[in-house]
Amino acid sequence: NAGVTQTPKFQVLKTGQSMTLQCAQDMNHEYMSWYRQDPGMGLRLIHYSVGAGITDQGEVPNGYNVSRSTTEDFPLRLLSAAPSQTSVYFCASSYYVGGEAFFGQGTRLTVV
Amino acid sequence: TQLLEQSPQFLSIQEGENLTVYCNSSSVFSSLQWYRQEPGEGPVLLVTVVTGGEVKKLKRLTFQFGDARKDSSLHITAAQPGDTGLYLCAGSTLSTNAGKSTFGDGTTLTVKP
Numbered sequence A: 001n002a003g004v005t006q007t008p009k010f011q012v013l014k015t016g017q018s019m020t021l022q023c024a025q026d027m028n029h030e031y032m033s034w035y036r037q038d039p040g041m042g043l044r045l046i047h048y049s050v051g052a053g054i055t056d057q058g059e060v061p062n063g064y065n066v067s068r069s070t071t072e073d074f075p076l077r078l079l080s081a082a083p084s085q086t087s088v089y090f091c092a093s094s095y096y097v098g099g100e101a102f103f104g105q106g107t108r109l110t111v112v
Numbered sequence B: 001t002q003l004l005e006q007s008p009q010f011l012s013i014q015e016g017e018n019l020t021v022y023c024n025s026s027s028v029f030s031s032l033q034w035y036r037q038e039p040g041e042g043p044v045l046l047v048t049v050v051t052g053g054e055v056k057k058l059k060r061l062t063f064q065f066g067d068a069r070k071d072s073s074l075h076i077t078a079a080q081p082g083d084t085g086l087y088l089c090a091g092s093t094l095s096t097n098a099g100k101s102t103f104g105d106g107t108t109l110t111v112k113p
Helices: none
Strands: A004-007 A010-013 A019-025 A031-037 A043-051 A054-057 A064-066 A076-078 A087-094 A107-111 B005-007 B010-014 B019-024 B031-037 B044-049 B055-058 B061-065 B071-076 B085-092 B107-112
Touching: A004 A087, A010 A019, A019 A031, A019 A087, A043 A064, B005 B085, B010 B019, B019 B085, B019 B107, B031 B071, B044 B055, B044 B061, B071 B085
Parallel strands: A010 A107, B010 B107
Antiparallel strands: A004 A019, A019 A076, A031 A043, A031 A087, A043 A054, A064 A076, A087 A107, B005 B019, B019 B071, B031 B044, B031 B085, B055 B061, B061 B071, B085 B107
């Protein structure tokens, strides 16, 4: 089972560049979410989706966009990268909101 | 926003020692989960507790949910180097925050051989 697949695993961007982090799950989960993980700050919720066509903001949404056109895919877009967005990004899915979360392996992003 | 405080933040022990890490909040949770994260990987679920006072065991790991469902602990007996990692707790409440999970900042455990 693939579970949750994130690409790329590593990325370096220049300030101002845009990019999309990909996330796909094959478990037919309705709930998907994006987190960023910074040293000493745990996992902070960026955006989430409770099903195809439905997205909402988490704790730290500024500078990020999401869409959910299918149940399987939940891409995260950085509109204009800033050094403050240097972080490790995790995508997760679960059967329901607040349920067991299955995480991808993460994308380590550096903005220079 | 529900806050989950984990303690200690860092813990370094010798193989064979016992340890306990804590997850505390002023909020009442419908359920609470513990995850372990290894370097370069995403968190992996260890256990979910849902009933106040509940105790669950997973080999050498014992998880307890507080009677008031505001706190939880993880006790590891005879720690091994393979237990090394970041331990995260996450709580959710159906009545607030739309049921979304809130994560603590984690306890980084190092078990030396």
